[in-house]
Amino acid sequence: MSNRIRSVFENGKAFLPFITCGDPSLEATEEMVYAMAEAQADLIVLGIPFSDPTAEGPVIQAANARALTGGATTDGIFAMVERIRRHTVIPLAFMTYANVVFSYRQKGAGEEQPGGIRAFIRRAAGAGVDALILPDVPFEEREEFALPCRENGIAFILQAAPAPGERISGIVQAAEGFVYCVPAPGVRRTEGMEVLVRQIRQEREIPCVIDTGSFPRSEADSLARLADGVMAGTGVVELCQRYGKGSASHVRDYVRRKKEAIGIL
Amino acid sequence: MSKGRFGIHGGQYIPETLMNAVLELEEAYNHYKEEEGFNRELTELFREYTGRPSRLYYAAHMTRDLKGPKIYLKREDLNHTGSHKINNVLGQALLAKKMGKTRVIAETGAGQHGVATATAAALMGMECEIFMGEEDIKRQALNVYRMRLLGAKVHGVTSGTATLKDAVSETMREWSNRISDTHYVLGSVMGPHPFPTIVRDFQSVISREIKEQILEKEGRLPDAVLACVGGGSNAMGTFYHFIEDPGVRLIGCEAAGRGIDTAETAATISTGRLGIFHGMKSYFCQDDDGQIAPVYSISAGLDYPGVGPEHAWLYDTGRAEYVPVTDEEAVDAFEYLSRTEGIIPAIESAHAVAYARKLAPSMGREQILVITISGRGDKDCAAIARYRGEDIYE
Structure with a gap:
């Protein structure tokens, strides 16, 4: 595990914005990554678009479609990350679907060059993910x-x-970096998350990250107070949808605001 | 390696939020599949409500015409609701009821699985919501009406290509939003474990009956059994009890659309490669970046970019063969069976009939060929008429 991942939670509560790479273009994504780094984001989650994002709601589904229509490819995204790494040490995570990793083939590598999971991960590590x-x-x-x-x-x-409890305990023991806590459906979603974070902390000292975007404001705040890091799944994506190529300054302001708000919770 | 593997295929590639649901389902299924009361109730439903056993019909005219083996048709088209889908649906709906679920959701392509699910929900007094691609809603207006008539709510899916794969994705999303009172009645031998096994078990009644019926009529096993393959549920049901009989060829007929050398095809085993999608590792039509390909077939029920993991494994081991059949060949066979035997097959099933016409002349007269007619073709008449350049009103 890289030292950069360890540093994410060292300066108080972390903010982890998500962005779909290539929405609307990779150049725009690169610019927004610099804007988010400048605004003190603690880790940027780079979504590699997938044709059929089965776990996403309509906002991110639409972003995936825009990115693929715009011509984003996995190799193009690797090249973008390599460029980004020359300018910033901000921690970066890839978020995508299993098939994008499993079925990866480097362009021009030829049939004899094995693709797949190992090739993808080696390339990601080399690029600085x-x-x-x-x-x-x-x-x-x-x-x-x-x-x-x-x-x-x-x-x-x-x-x-x-x-x-048994299941959570197994997950927490095997976890690396941080645990990404996701809500279960039902009426007591917030309560469920609070119990989950408590269970994780009893098991092991490891940062808990929550995407609070789908909770009502007051509940989102109380979950953010509880968590070590807050992921924003749709915040930046909504700005991309609205401002397209001119999103960078809006994204910078948004991240700065969020970071401040989380800091004083 | 995780559970539910067929060789390297299968598994449970789903979000953590759905794991509780599939674990609960697996536990319930393992309990009820052995329970006498559950099996008695299901057998009773099969007999009294569906009309099982379905007939194994000797197709004398087709046999004479093709100058090859004796041809038998397994008549799943005669089931209540008009296709094999009801076998799986009654099993899953009964299981859901035992689990205390009050609401079922399902995806549908051609509408056959949606109609079957809406039927079972009406029968068992459950709430029912069906997810169907907008494209398919346009192609299958009659089935949409049938579902609504049966009390189901039909949701149009506009994401992606607005067809079967998108309907599956949307139903998975809906399930992860509401699990406690809801069961997802998956329609084929696909998705995360335990679905491929559950659906195969409920559909295996097809091969169990074929075996009994052919032994009674002919005193021996068939030389080959044929079925169409989309996700692959009627084919898995047709193959299952013959897997251990090496003398029986198992042949799955995939939808080649406009041909396997074109992009407009849904023949997964002929044109796809190994991947992970919709909860399973299997073969999928996809591009170099692992993006799932938009597929095409005249048959909405076979218009799916993947195939069930047990089929992928039967292909890997060489136990089953998979052949592509084009739209044109399927439409010819649709008309052929209607005229020679007076049986209008579903356009899906017509893919299997089409390959039988190619295969039969190379087989001996003493041999036996069984074709599963997975559904009836009423639903397809308007589309086939359009294909032939004739506009009719439904």
Whole structure:
């Protein structure tokens, strides 16, 4: 695991904005990454677009579609990250779907060059990516991804949702970097998350990150107070949808505001 | 390696938020599949409500015409609701009821699975919501009406290509939003474990009956069994009890659309490669970046970019063969079976009939070929008429 991932939670409560790469273009994404770094984001989650993002709501689904229509490719995104790394040490995570990693083939590498998980992860590590999040890979399926990640110094981030204690305990023991806490459906979502974070902390000292975007304001605040880091799944994406190529300054202001708000909670 | 594997295929590639639901389902299924009361109730429903066993019909005219093996048709089209889908749906709806669920949701392509699910929900007094691509809603207006008539709410899906794969994605999303009272009645031998196994088990009644019926009629097993493959549920049901009988060829007929050398195809095993999607590792039509390909077939029920993991494994081991059949060949077979036997097959099933016409002349007269007619073709008449350049009103 890289030192950059360890640094994410060292300066108080962390803010982790998410952006879909290539929405509307990779140049625009690169510019927004610099804006977010300048605004003191603690880690930037770079979404690699997928044709069928089964775990996403309409906002991020639309962003994925815009990015793919705009011509974003996995190789193009690797090249973008390589450029970004020449300018900033901000911690970076990739978030995408299992098939983007599993079916990866480097362009022009030829049939004899094996693609797949290992090739993707080696390339990501080389480009300077610190963590990988795959929403459609649960605890049971982690090994084929987590093992090559470990070998290449990338933290494979596990998700935890409200579940029987035994399951949470297994996830927390295997977790690296931080635990990404996701809500279970139902009427007591907030309460469920509070219990989950308590369970995780009893098990092990490891940062808990919550995406508070889907909670009502007051509940989002109380969850942010509880968490070590707050992920914003849709905040930046909504700005991209609204301002397109001219989003960078809006994104900078947004991240600055969020970071401040989280800091005084 | 995780649970629910068929060789390297299968598994449970789903968000953590759905894991509780599939674990609960697996536990319930393992309990009820052995329970006498559950099996008695299901058998009773199959017999009295669906009309099972379905007939194994000797197609004398087709046999004479093709000058090859004796041809039998397994008549799943005669089931209540008009297709094999009801076998799986009654099993899952009964299971959901035992689990205390009061609401079922399902995806549908051609509408057959949606109609079957809406039917079972009406029968068992459950709330029902169906997710269907907007494109398919346009193509299958009659089935949309049938679902509403049966009391289901039909949601149009506009994301992606607005077809079956998008309907599956949307139903998975809906399930992760509401699990406690809701069961997802997945329609094919696909998705995360335990669905491929559950659906195969409920559909395996097809091959169990074929075996009994052919032994009674002919005193021996068939030389080949044929079925169409989209996700692959009627084919898995047709193959299952013959897997251990090496003398029986298992042949799955995929939808090649306008041909496997074009982009407008849905023949996954012929044109796809290994991937991970919709909860499973299997073969998928996809591009170099792992983006799922928009697929095409005249048949909305076979218009899916993947195939069930057990089929992928039967292909890997060489136990089953998978062949592509084009729109044109399927439409010809649709008309052929209507005229020779007076049976209008679903356009999906017509893919299997089409390949039988190619295969039969190379087989001996003493041999036996069984084709599963997975559904009836009433729903397809308007579309086939359009394909032939004739506009009719439904």
